[in-house]
Amino acid sequence: MIEILSTGAVNSVQDLGRTGYLDAGVGRSGTMDAPALEIANLMVGNEARAAGIEVALFPFRLRFEVDTVFALAGADCPAKLDGRQVPGWWAMNAKAGEVLTLGLPRSGARAVIAFQGGIDVPLVLGSRATDLKSVFGGFEGRGLNRGDRLALAGTSRRVLRMEGGYGADVSELRGRPVENDEAIILRVLPSAEYTAFTGEAISTFHQTDWLITNDANRMGYRLSGPELSLTRKLELFSHGIMPGTVQVPPNGQPIIQLAEANTCGGYPKIANVIEADLWKLAQAPAGARLRFEITDRDTAVAALRQERAFMADLAASVSLMRGWM
Known part of the structure; x- marks a missing residue:
């Protein structure tokens, strides 16, 4: 279980989205930064589609009520776990009672947080994503409020052998950061x-x-x-x-x-x-x-293939680095 201590109304539970229902007027929803959530899920040992939290309004704070492992990805925002710095694209252990705080991003706009086991909310049309526009899915079909308590799926909890955690290098997938004056x-x-x-x-x-x-x-x-x-x-x-x-x-x-x-x-x-x-x-x-x-279709398809190859390589790498206890 985790408890939300401070948040904004658009911060929400998201997974990779709701597919197969466009013909019925049901949109995809899901996280805006799908690769970031997939990477964070890989780092904590989840399947790619596990639900996490998308944070678009800062500061954001939550308290862990159980020992678990979490990963932070997406926007470059200052983050601390009970005063200890948490780098971006990083997975680490959290103990019950510890507080994770995310500050205003230095670059980027949205952070994602994955938790071992994923956020345990009901599947709605095959997804745990929150559709804020239509008010369904996720946690009660809405953004997160202070005091909300979210259950984590799974009962067995493993911890990382590396107490300081470990990170992922995403430069191959994302390239260099865009400077402030660049389009x-x-x-x-x-x-x-x-x-x-x-x-x-x-x-x-x-x-x-x-x-x-x-x-x-x-x-x-x-x-x-x-x-x-x-x-x-x-x-x-x-x-x-x-x-x-x-x-x-x-x-x-x-x-x-x-x-x-x-x-x-x-x-x-x-x-x-x-x-x-x-x-x-x-x-x-x-x-x-x-x-x-x-661009052209071949380039678009090649870019997706490159992304999938990166994810496959990352999955193999993190399985070696993770080292459960």
């Missing part, structure tokens, strides 16, 4: 209405540094920049959209659909962010700048 590069594929935009609009879309406005949440990010124009007025029926879809409403300012995206919509779609780059959006705060780089 975040997102690879995109042309979407259904790409050719319905003017040549000038398409050039502008790829050459502009787009600003993430304050109207940004788990449903999507509204961007600010030059107006993107169509070659002609379009009247579209609502049709399927998913995380990564970039729509352009009548005001010409793009919207990127994210984890709790609507399952259908009628705005023209200019592009789709490739799946392997969605984590970059999870770690992009309001005020960050984005740049869209056109």
